[in-house]
Amino acid sequence: MAVSSEDQTMHIVSGIGTFVIAVLMVGLVVKSADWAGADTKPRDRFEDMEVIDAALAELVKKPQQQPQKKFKAPDPTVKPQGVTRDDQAKPVDRPDEPVAKPDVNPLDKFDRPDNDDEPVGKPDEQPVGAFDGSEFGFGDETRGDPFLGALKADLLRSWEYPEILSDVGTPVGCIHIEPDGTIEAWELREKSGNAELDDSVERALRDLEKLRDGEPKPVPAHLIPKTRKWICYRMKVKE
Amino acid sequence: MRALAVLAVLVASGMGVAAADDGVIIDVTGAKRGKYPIAVPVAVGSDAAVAREIAEIQSFDLGVAGYFKILDPKSFLADLEGEKLGLEPQKWKDVGAYGVIKYRVVTSGGNLELEARLYEVSKGTTAVLTKTYTGTKADLRKLTHAWCNEVVKYYTGEAGFFGSKIAFVAKKKGASTVMAADFDGANPYAISRNTSTNMLPAWSPGGGQIAYTSYMRNNPDLYVSGGGGGRPKKLAGYKGMNTGASWSPDGSKLAVTLSKDGNPEIYVISASDGAIVTRITSNKAIDTSPAWSPDGGQIAFVSDREGSPQIFVASAGGGAARRVSFNGSYNTTPTWSPAKGASVIAYTTRDGGRYDIVTLDVATKKMTRITQGEGTNEEPSFSPNGRAIAFASTRSGGSGVYIANADGTGTAVKVYSGSVTGVDWGPAPRP
Incomplete structure (x- = not known):
């Protein structure tokens, strides 16, 4: 299409005019702002802000993610429909019914039935409870006095009785213990009528005396009034 | 006074403590029992x-x-x-x-x-x-x-076994000789007097005879000699093996392994002429090593009918057998304890490639290990009172016949040195 020279001149003039008007308007806006603030005091910039905890105000950085690979879901496959025998038929796929999740502690899976960890630290000097068969342990189930319990345990350790001998009889042996833990005296207070059994108790008391005199364990202060008297043991070979 | 009051409280609380006239009494139970x-x-x-x-x-x-x-x-x-x-x-x-x-x-x-x-x-x-x-x-x-x-x-209150005798097989230069000796290995002497293979001696209940198997006439036949040796008498010469004799408590019969029909089975034969009295087993498996119980009512034997050699027990009159050993895959050479009231069998068991002696209480199923990790230990035999077990061992103390406590305690002691098998402990000595 042919364009005349008059049309070209008109386009150029209108473009220049548009540009000049736009420049004048921008300049007017900028200047009017300067004029507005020239005679006022600058406002406090924190005047309208609330004071908040700096820590709370700290921006939480969004963790930087590794580039993620985009996956595309596979196209649904259409199983071929055909005739099958009963013994070939697969169970009909049915949508899973929602199953209520059991109310379990997710940490339960870390529980173990037994604690097989190696014990750490120094073992107790004396086992809690009555490993020696004494009721004078100091565990809850064998509450009693530990000193008397240890004394009885030492007596039991000293008491041996040959298996081929009769176990009939219940002799009573007694000891008198000093506050420093040494055994000042012992005696067979009551004989059982079984000479071998009585003899075994005397041997046990003698061995207990040797043991405690060799390594005296002082009597605790709260027991000293009791140990001023004889401590006697009614000895039975078995229940 | 305050101390006595405390003691009174202890008594009342049932802690096994009682106040004595001038002290305290504590109940103590449980002496250590030992030898x-x-x-x-x-x-x-x-x-x-x-x-x-x-x-x-x-x-x-x-x-x-x-x-x-x-x-x-x-x-x-x-x-x-x-x-x-x-x-x-x-x-x-x-x-x-x-x-x-x-x-x-x-x-x-x-x-x-x-x-x-x-x-x-x-x-x-x-x-x-x-x-x-x-x-x-x-x-x-x-x-x-x-x-x-x-x-x-x-x-x-029961007799000891000192003065009793043991029989065993001593192997030397290709020959196997049935020997007898005092229980402590003293005064050994030969029972079999041939250069062939002789094996599996068994004392009669009275100690006057020993039955054993010998190849002296090429077939493994069963012979009986006097307890002091002497010329043997052939008791059973059936085709095939005639082995593993065990005397009935009254001495009138023997339980033996015969393979006269091709397969080893347990039979009871007459002690007088070797005639078959009863057939105990009848199946395709190998049944061998019979051992008569002290009450005469049962016979223990070895069978692989369930896939591996295990100990079974059957009535001495025949009938169904029941398996009694269930440890491991190899249990052989059963022998009954003669202890009164006991129902205990000792046998050889293979354990981790080794052969050891164990006892089994048939009634309670309680097993007791007699040997462990000391060479090869086989063919146990109880002392006449059941308190000790003799067996053949190759332990580091030297091969030979050893004696151990039947309760598994103590250390075995060697009573005869040499390469031995087939240990059998004879009856109690006559007073």
């Missing part, structure tokens, strides 16, 4: 060599009896010269002795007189048992065994 500590000092004032031999025999006998702990003579504190046949109890208490044996032996020419006393330390200076024996010097072991049997009987 009976007994001292056997060498007699003084006697023929030293004979006295020492008697002490050694006593220590050995009582040591393997299963009841006693023999104290070390080095620990003795007593004045033996001063005591002579007497006793100063406190000196023996101080070394832990409960019993002490004193004796005196007098030799004159070829004769010997042995006076022996047993003391219980708790009963003071009076002997609780005294015996006197006379004989020749050659009877020394026999007389000492007889005394030790009295000691065992004093404490347990």
Whole structure:
């Protein structure tokens, strides 16, 4: 299409005019702002802000993610429909019914039935409870006095009785213990009528005396009034 | 007063504590039970060599009896010269002795007189048992065994097994000879007198005969010899094997393995002529090693009918068998304990590539290990009272016949050195 020279001149003039008007308007806006603030005091910039905890105000950085690979879901496959025998038929796929999740502690899976960890630290000097068969342990189930319990345990350790001998009889042996833990005296207070059994108790008391005199364990202060008297043991070979 | 009040509270709370007139009484239960500590000092004032031999025999006998702990003579504190046949109890208490044996032996020419006393330390200076024996010097072991049997009987009420005999097979230069010896290995002698293979000896209940299998006529036939040896009599010569004899308690029959029909089966045959009395097993599996129970009612044997050799028990009259061993995959050579009231079988078991002896209480299923990790241990046989077990072993102490406590305690002791198999302990000696 042919364009005349008059049309070209008109386009150029209108473009220049548009540009000049736009420049004048921008300049007017900028200047009017300067004029507005020239005679006022600058406002406090924190005047309208609330004071908040700096820590709370700290921006939480969004963790930087590794580039993620985009996956595309596979196209649904259409199983071929055909005739099958009963013994070939697969169970009909049915949508899973929602199953209520059991109310379990997710940490339960870390529980173990037994604690097989190696014990750490120094073992107790004396086992809690009555490993020696004494009721004078100091565990809850064998509450009693530990000193008397240890004394009885030492007596039991000293008491041996040959298996081929009769176990009939219940002799009573007694000891008198000093506050420093040494055994000042012992005696067979009551004989059982079984000479071998009585003899075994005397041997046990003698061995207990040797043991405690060799390594005296002082009597605790709260027991000293009791140990001023004889401590006697009614000895039975078995229940 | 306050202390007494505290004690009264303890009593009331049922803590096993009771107030005494002038103290406190505590109940103690549970003595440690162990062997009976007994001292056997060498007699003084006697023929030293004979006295020492008697002490050694006593220590050995009582040591393997299963009841006693023999104290070390080095620990003795007593004045033996001063005591002579007497006793100063406190000196023996101080070394832990409960019993002490004193004796005196007098030799004159070829004769010997042995006076022996047993003391219980708790009963003071009076002997609780005294015996006197006379004989020749050659009877020394026999007389000492007889005394030790009295000691065992004093404490347990049952006879000891000292003076009994064992039979076994000694292998040397390709030949296997049936041997017999005192239970402690002394006085060994040959039963079989051929250069062929002889095996699996079995004492008759009275000890007068030994049955064994021999290849002396090429077929493994069953022979019976006198307990002292002598010419054997062929009892069973069926086609195939005639092996593994076990006498019935009354001595009238034997349980044996016969393969006359091709497959090894358990039969009962007559002890007089070898005629078949009863067939115990009948199946395609291998059934072998019969062992007659002491009450005569049952026969234990080995069968692989369930895939591996295991111990089964059947009625001595025949009928269904029941499996009794379930440990491991190889259990053989069963033998019954003759102890009264017991229902215990000892057998050889393969454990981790080794062969060991175990006992099984058929009633309670309780198993007890007799040997462990000491060479190969096979073919157990109980002592006449069931308190000890003899077996063949290749342990580091040397191959031979060993004796161990039947309760699994203590250490086995060797009584005969050599390559041996087929150990069988004979009956109790006649008093």
